[in-house]
Amino acid sequence: MTELPKKEQLYELIRANPFISQQDLATQLGLSRSAVANYIATLVRERRILGRAYVLPDQRPVLCIGASNLDRKLRSIRKLALGTSNPATQDESFGGVARNIAENLARLGAPVALITAVGNDASGRALLAHAEDAGIDTRGALRLDGVSSGTYTAVLDQDGEMVVALADMALNDSLSPAFLATRQQQRASAALVVADLNLPLDSIAALLADTARDGLALVLVAVSEPKMARLPENLSGLRLLILNEGELATRVGRALDGDAAIGAACLELQRQGVQDLIVTRGACGVMYTSPGGVMRLDAPAVNVVDVTGAGDAFAAAVCWSLHSGETDLGLACRRGLQLSAMTIECEQTVCPALEPGHFDATPLDTVLD
Template identity: 75%
Template sequence: MPKKDQLYALIRSNPFISQQDLGAHLGLSRSAVANYIATLVRERRILGRAYVLPDHRPVVCIGAANLDRKLRSIGALVLGTSNPARQSESFGGVARNIAENLARLGAPTGLITAVGPDASGRALLAHADEAGIDTRGVLLVEGAASGTYTAVLDQDGEMRVALADMAINEALTPAFFASRAPQRAGAALIVADLNLPHDAVAALLGDALAGGVPMVAVAVSEPKIERLPRDLRGLRLLILNLGELAARAGHAMDTDAAIADACGALQQDGAQDVIVTRGALGVMLTTPDGLRSLPAPKADVVDVTGAGDAFAAAVCWSLYSGEASLEVACRRGLELSTMTIGCAQTVCPQLAPGLFDSPASLLD
């Protein structure tokens, strides 16, 4: 086999292999390796830095990764007093949850987040690696605690209150993202949650506008909607719920006309499309013909934690695969959200590549 093809085979097996290691494997000098790589770039067999292969460009998820604690009331939840409860722990964070869903659906996936040098951080990274998520872009913040999210659920599995310690994500600054520019430039899709600082979201949008890598933003809470810049040029899609839409608009969303107007305003700000999730009422999405509503399938509620992230992941998987309309993407999102609501885990264990190829899909 010619040296160039041997080198290409090594890159396919490890897209992050160094030029030094390539030279050692093949008995070539660094300059010879560099010449072969330049030839492969000209031939479009690789896409430049980090040796990104055209058929292996990942979805890069950017934002929070944390330890989730769930406290579920055994009986009716009574405020202002102690309630008997059961506790469980799992891995969470909007960006991390979306990344795990995507990886389990078979999409090449990377995660850019911040963790501390503690047991939680080590466990988060180990679990992500096991799920097939590329964690080489993760920032280790010395002296900081990894993020935590504590949710209080009622006896029916509905979340009543949640407390999040996400201070570590303030380290995800525009300067840090500049150091991860090659990884982001090699992505097929960027998915960012609004646990990021405002300036970081603005910087990612600017890069998306300039670089052509489509970006999806996922809101995480009403208070953090203020982290979404006014200028949304470069944003392929914004996913948010009704409360977050109201917080952005500054008034209640009590009619379909109000929702349509608020989505239109987001598009005027630069977003190409908007999806508004409404829990059991389903979703609304922008189309060339106006706002369209899709009902939610009936669900047996076990635990709602992670359902919104599952919805976002299925939508992003559809955008990544490139063969589905936004409506079909939303139907897939509703399917995966329903599966997640029906299980106790934050990421449904039944996820597998080919899930949406099933004839029993809810897409019909």
């Protein structure tokens, strides 16, 4: 087989590890540093790479770390009957908490990158291709041979409410502290890091330590009550935790029977180190911490079509606000409720009507009041 030209060999090395140094490229290819720099400049001019992993200060992205998977939704045509066959319709799309947040952010016009794990299979390639088409930088993704990409299967009732969901997310355990260390340069160049709790406990702890050390803001998004076990006991360095009422109850180990109990639980987690919390409560709205105490916002009335992705849309709007320099968490939550409502009222996991300038073009009071 004819050996590839040096420029193509270099390109393949960068594809395999977008954060490889010029010195390592020179050593592996037997070239001088100046020759490597010339090849990289040529690839940039050809638009085959965008300056490798380096990001200009005014283009620092939101970096999303966590799950990408295929979403399968089965919706019952009539009232569900357990223990027997139910006629249903099926839809398949791309999902995963971190991936959904990243796509919402990209559609809103934010620079965004995604570190995730996929199988080196047709589904994994399709997931990454779709993300790249949406404007998401996926060069930091982990591609695994011999495993299937993750899947999430939701069963919805005839009103679009989720009855049960089954998730095959084991490959996310490959997003280990050792792997995340290979993406240190990308993480350090981010303006905001957003991670979901599909990551292993040790990886979440490593992100907390690294973001505190590097002075970065970290947002953690819960994904389910069982995976609250992946949240470290010490939350020092955490800018924001987004979770629902059941996940908060799991964390504090007791039932939460009203606003006062939720507020007390939020204060308990703040004593564990997190700066702020947002507790989503479905149709009851959200509660969030503020300098004046724990505040509450009601959710707008919506025509439910499909609730899948609503929580991820909420988190994306909050993160968009933080990335934009917004310090009012109440305004961020109002934007989150607006985007969540839009997502609930469409069939897609990520609302296709989103576009840059959305929050400037759509006043909040037209949706929430």
